[in-house]
Amino acid sequence: MAITGFQIRRLTLVGRGVPNAEVQFHEGLNVVSGPSDTGKTFIVQCIDYMLGGKDVPESIPEAAQYETVRLTLNTSIEDEDVVLERSIRGGDFKLFTPGKADQKLSSKHSAGDKDSASQYLLSLSGLTEKKVRKNKQGATREVSFRDLARLILVDEETIISKTSPILTGQYTTGTAESAVFRLLLTGVDDGSLISSEDPKVAKGRQAGKVEVLDLLLNQTKGRIAELQLPGDVPSWQEQLSRIEALYLAAQKELEVEQQSAAQLESKRRSEMAGLRQLESRTGVLRELQRRFTLLDQQYLSDLRRLESIAEAGARLGQMNEERCPVCGAPAEHQEHEHQKEDAAPEDVAQSCLAEAAKIKMLISDLHLTREENDREIKRLEDLILQAKDRVRSVGTQLTEMLKPRVEIALARLRESQANRDTYKRALELQGRVNELQGLLVELGQPNSGKGTDLESARVRSDEAEAFSKEVEALLRSWHFPGLDRVTFSEGDQDIVISGRTRASHGKGVRAIAHAAFNLALLNSCLKREMPHPGFVLIDSPLVVYREPDTDEGGFSHDVKDAFYRSIAEEFQASQVIIFENEDPPSDLGTDANIIRFTGASHGRQGFIPKSV
Numbered sequence: 186m187a188i189t190g191f192q193i194r195r196l197t198l199v200g201r202g203v204p205n206a207e208v209q210f211h212e213g214l215n216v217v218s219g220p221s222d223t224g225k226t227f228i229v230q231c232i233d234y235m236l237g238g239k240d241v242p243e244s245i246p247e248a249a250q251y252e253t254v255r256l257t258l259n260t261s262i263e264d265e266d267v268v269l270e271r272s273i274r275g276g277d278f279k280l281f282t283p284g285k286a287d288q289k290l291s292s293k294h295s296a297g298d299k300d301s302a303s304q305y306l307l308s309l310s311g312l313t314e315k316k317v318r319k320n321k322q323g324a325t326r327e328v329s330f331r332d333l334a335r336l337i338l339v340d341e342e343t344i345i346s347k348t349s350p351i352l353t354g355q356y357t358t359g360t361a362e363s364a365v366f367r368l369l370l371t372g373v374d375d376g377s378l379i380s381s382e383d384p385k386v387a388k389g390r391q392a393g394k395v396e397v398l399d400l401l402l403n404q405t406k407g408r409i410a411e412l413q414l415p416g417d418v419p420s421w422q423e424q425l426s427r428i429e430a431l432y433l434a435a436q437k438e439l440e441v442e443q444q445s446a447a448q449l450e451s452k453r454r455s456e457m458a459g460l461r462q463l464e465s466r467t468g469v470l471r472e473l474q475r476r477f478t479l480l481d482q483q484y485l486s487d488l489r490r491l492e493s494i495a496e497a498g499a500r501l502g503q504m505n506e507e508r509c510p511v512c513g514a515p516a517e518h519q520e521h522e523h524q525k526e527d528a529a530p531e532d533v534a535q536s537c538l539a540e541a542a543k544i545k546m547l548i549s550d551l552h553l554t555r556e557e558n559d560r561e562i563k564r565l566e567d568l569i570l571q572a573k574d575r576v577r578s579v580g581t582q583l584t585e586m587l588k589p590r591v592e593i594a595l596a597r598l599r600e601s602q603a604n605r606d607t608y609k610r611a612l613e614l615q616g617r618v619n620e621l622q623g624l625l626v627e628l629g630q631p632n633s634g635k636g637t638d639l640e641s642a643r644v645r646s647d648e649a650e651a652f653s654k655e656v657e658a659l660l661r662s663w664h665f666p667g668l669d670r671v672t673f674s675e676g677d678q679d680i681v682i683s684g685r686t687r688a689s690h691g692k693g694v695r696a697i698a699h700a701a702f703n704l705a706l707l708n709s710c711l712k713r714e715m716p717h718p719g720f721v722l723i724d725s726p727l728v729v730y731r732e733p734d735t736d737e738g739g740f741s742h743d744v745k746d747a748f749y750r751s752i753a754e755e756f757q758a759s760q761v762i763i764f765e766n767e768d769p770p771s772d773l774g775t776d777a778n779i780i781r782f783t784g785a786s787h788g789r790q791g792f793i794p795k796s797v
Contacts, residue, residue, distance in 0.1 A: 190719020
C-alpha cells in the first residue's frame with residue numbers, strides 16, 4: 186500500500202430483521218458492473234456519504250428497512266481495518282478501532298477539532314493541519330477532507346462535465362480548489378502565505394523554496410545512489426548505448442525463434458486436421474460395416490423364409506384331394522365358388538425359389554462390398570498411425586528443441602531490458618538533479634524588486650508539467666486515438682489533449698479524460714511519495730464513450746479493454762474502484778476484483794439482497 190492514505194475494504198448496510206447488504210473491495214483495480222437499477226449509484230452515494238458528504242443516500246424502496254451504514258477502511262499507517270458507522274438518515278459518526286475504545290466523530294469539519302470525521306480522514310491521508318489559500322488577497326483556511334473528495338470520488342454527472350476536474354464551477358471557491366490541487370501536486374500548502382506580503386516574507390518564502398529544492402535534490406541523489414551504478418554520466422550513456430544494441434539483438438533473436446515456433450505450430454495444426462479427417466472417415470466406414478452386418482442378417486432371414494415357403498408349396502402340390510371332413514362329399518361334388526383365384530402352391534414355390542436366387546446374388550455382392558470396406562478401413566488405420574507419428578514428431582521438435590531456444594532468447598531479452606531500464610532511470614534522475622541545481626542557482630540570484638503582489642492562485646502549466654506527462658502516459662496506454670501531447674491550461678485549470686481543451690470534446694472523451702486526470706493525480710502522488718487519500722472511485726467513465734457524440738464516431742473500440750488492463754497493471758499498490766454498466770474484459774483474471782450484478786435471478790442480482 187501507499188505510505189499514506191487508506192483503502193476501502195467493505196461497505197455494509199445494517200437493518201433489523203433483514204440480511205446485511207455488503208460489497209467488498211480489494212487493493213488494486215475493483216470493477217462493479219451490472220445493468221441499471223442494481224444499486225451501483227446507491228453504493229457511490231453511500232461511500233460519498235461515509236466520507237463526510239452532507240447529502241444522505243437517495244431513498245430507494247429496497248433500502249427502506251436499513252438503518253446504519255458501515256464503511257470499513259484499511260489504513261496504510263497501522264495496516265489495520267477500522268470501521269466508520271453512521272445512521273443512513275444523517276448525524277455524526279462512530280469510529281471502531283481494534284484495541285481502542287469507540288470514538289464519536291463529528292460530521293462537520295472544524296479547524297483544530299480532532300474529533301471530526303474530516304480530521305480523521307485527513308490524518309490517514311497525511312494532510313492534517315494543511316492550509317490553502319481561499320481568495321486573491323491571500324487569506325487561508327484549513328483543508329477539509331471534502332476539499333479532496335472531488336479529486337478522488339467522481340460521480341456519473343461530474344465525469345462528463347465541461348468544468349475542470351479541479352473546480353466545482355463556483356467563483357467563490359475556485360481559488361481554494363486550485364490551491365488544493367497544487368497541494369497534492371507539490372506537497373506544499375499555503376500555511377506560510379500572508380495576505381499583505383512584505384520583502385521579509387518574500388525572502389522567507391524564497392528560503393522555503395530553497396529548502397524544498399534542497400530536499401528534492403537530496404532525495405534524487407539518494408535514488409541515484411541506490412542504483413549502485415559504477416562510473417559517471419558519460420559512461421552511463423555509453424553503457425546504455427551498448428545495452429540498447431544488446432536489447433535489439435535479443436529482440437531479433439526472439440522474433441526468429443518465435444517465427445520458427447509459429448511455423449512448426451502451423452505444421453502441427455495441419456497434421457492434426459488431416460488426422461481428424463482420417464479418423465472421421467474410418468468412423469464412417471466402421472458404421473457402414475455394422476449396418477452391412479445387419480443387412481446380411483436380414484438377407485439370410487429372408488432367404489430362410491423363402492425356402493420354407495417354397496418347400497411348403499411343393500408339399501401342398503403333392504397332396505391328393507380328399508372327401509370333405511364335414512359332409513363327406515367327394516371332391517368332384519364339392520362347391521368351390523367361395524374360393525378366390527389364387528396361385529397354385531407349385532407356382533408359389535417357384536416364385537420363392539426365384540426370389541431366393543436374387544437374394545443370394547445380393548448376399549454375394551454384399552460380401553464383396555464388406556471385403557472392400559475392410560480393406561479401406563485397414564488402409565485408413567495405417568494412414569492414421571503415420572499421421573500420429575508425424576504429429577508426435579512435430580510436437581517433439583516444439584518441446585525438446587525449439588522451446589529451450591525460445592526460453593534462452595526470452596531470458597536474454599529480459600536481462601537486457603532490465604539493465605536498459607536501470608541506466609535510463611539513472612540518466613533521468615541525473616537530469617532531474619541538473620534541473621534542481623539550476624533552480625537553486627536562479628533562487629540564489631538577487632530579487633528584481635518588483636513589489637510584493639501575490640501571484641495568481643491558479644496552478645501554472647510548468648507546475649503541472651510532470652502531472653501532464655502522467656495523464657499523457659495513461660491516455661497512451663489506453664490507446665487514446667490521435668494522441669500527440671498533453672499539457673495543462675492555466676486559464677481553464679484543465680488538461681489540453683493534442684492542442685484541444687478537454688471541455689471542447691464530446692461527452693465520451695470528456696469522461697475518459699476526466700478519469701485520466703484523477704488517476705494521473707493518484708499515480709503522481711504515489712510515485713513522488715506525496716500525501717494522497719490513496720484511492721480513486723469513478724462512476725461510468727466509459728458508458729458515454731461507448732455511445733459517442735457525432736464528432737467521436739471514428740474512435741477505436743479497444744479503448745475500453747486497454748483502459749482496464751492498464752489500470753490493473755499500473756495501480757496494483759493503490760486502489761481504483763470503477764462502476765460501469767458493462768463487464769470488463771474477461772481475461773483480467775486475478776488482476777482485478779470483479780463484482781457483477783446481473784439484475785436477474787441468476788448470479789448476484791444487485792447490492793441489496795433479493796429477499797429484502
